[in-house]
Amino acid sequence: MTGSKNWSAGDVLNAADVNSILADQVVMVAADSSARDALFGGAGEPTLAEGMCVYLTGSDELQMYDGSTWRTVGQSSWTDYTPASTSWSGSYEVSSTMLISRTVFWRGRFILDATPSGNLTMTPPFTADAITKAGVSGSGIANDLSLSDTYAAAPYVASGNVQFWEMQSTTVGIISAANPFTWASGDSIRWLMIYEQD
Numbered sequence: 001m002t003g004s005k006n007w008s009a010g011d012v013l014n015a016a017d018v019n020s021i022l023a024d025q026v027v028m029v030a031a032d033s034s035a036r037d038a039l040f041g042g043a044g045e046p047t048l049a050e051g052m053c054v055y056l057t058g059s060d061e062l063q064m065y066d067g068s069t070w071r072t073v074g075q076s077s078w079t080d081y082t083p084a085s086t087s088w089s090g091s092y093e094v095s096s097t098m099l100i101s102r103t104v105f106w107r108g109r110f111i112l113d114a115t116p117s118g119n120l121t122m123t124p125p126f127t128a129d130a131i132t133k134a135g136v137s138g139s140g141i142a143n144d145l146s147l148s149d150t151y152a153a154a155p156y157v158a159s160g161n162v163q164f165w166e167m168q169s170t171t172v173g174i175i176s177a178a179n180p181f182t183w184a185s186g187d188s189i190r191w192l193m194i195y196e197q198d
Contacts, residue, residue: 019046032058036070071197072099081106083123088116093188097125102197106138109190116183119176124162126195138193140164142175145186155193164189 005017030036036056040048050067062073078096088110095108106125126136140153142164152167153175166172169180177183 027053027055027062029055029057032056033070036063071102073101078107081125083125085123086110087118087121088112088183089114099197104195104197106193106195107191109188111186111188112183113185115185116177119163119174120189121158121161121163124157124160124193126197136162136193136195138191140189140191142166142180142189143187144181144183145188146184147181149181151180153189153191155191162193164191 007013028036028039030039033056036054039054040046046052048065050065052065053073054063054065054070055061056063063070064073065071078098081095081097082092083095090110090112093109093111095110096106098105098107104126110120110122124136136155136157138155140155142151142153143149144151151169153164154167155162155164157163164175166175166180171179173179175189181187
């Protein structure tokens with residue numbers, strides 16, 4: 001984008017003004033990402049540049065090009081996300097992400113269906129590179145169904161995976177099969193994590 005310009009009565013509107021001033025200040029419209037990508041680079045088409053915006057009618061998304069990739073602007077709905085793997089057997093009652101500008105929110109609730117072993121580990125909806133550059137924050141609650149007890153937990157990242165640090169009992173440490181209680185079928189953990197996209 002070359003900036004803005006105000007015209008006065010009698011000014012001549014040149015082709016260069018239309019191409020570099022008017023066109024770059026208009027939000028283009030496309031059906032989907034394939035149609036969006038086809039808008040640029042061909043004969044008579046604009047060159048893709050940082051700051052350009054496109055509205056996708058198929059998914060109702062406003063996207064902005066940041067110089068290397070398209071990013072959704074102001075997404076306000078939750079998108080399902082199921083981790084590729086977890087070290088414990090169970091199901092995700094809820095697991096979804098929301099993107100607001102460059103901030104990603106990940107909420108979830110995992111319910112065990114068998115007595116576990118080892119530490120609770122799951123794959124996050126972000127890359128190790130994002131973690132290294134921006135870090136991750138959040139909170140969680142571990143629930144012992146048989147005793148109706150809850151314990152505060154904090155998510156953290158180890159070797160590119162998410163684990164949880166139990167914050168409340170006398171055995172503060174990584175959430176494992178026996179910490180902060182002896183986990184069993186029906187017990188659950190709920191969390192909200194926040195990080196910033198590259």
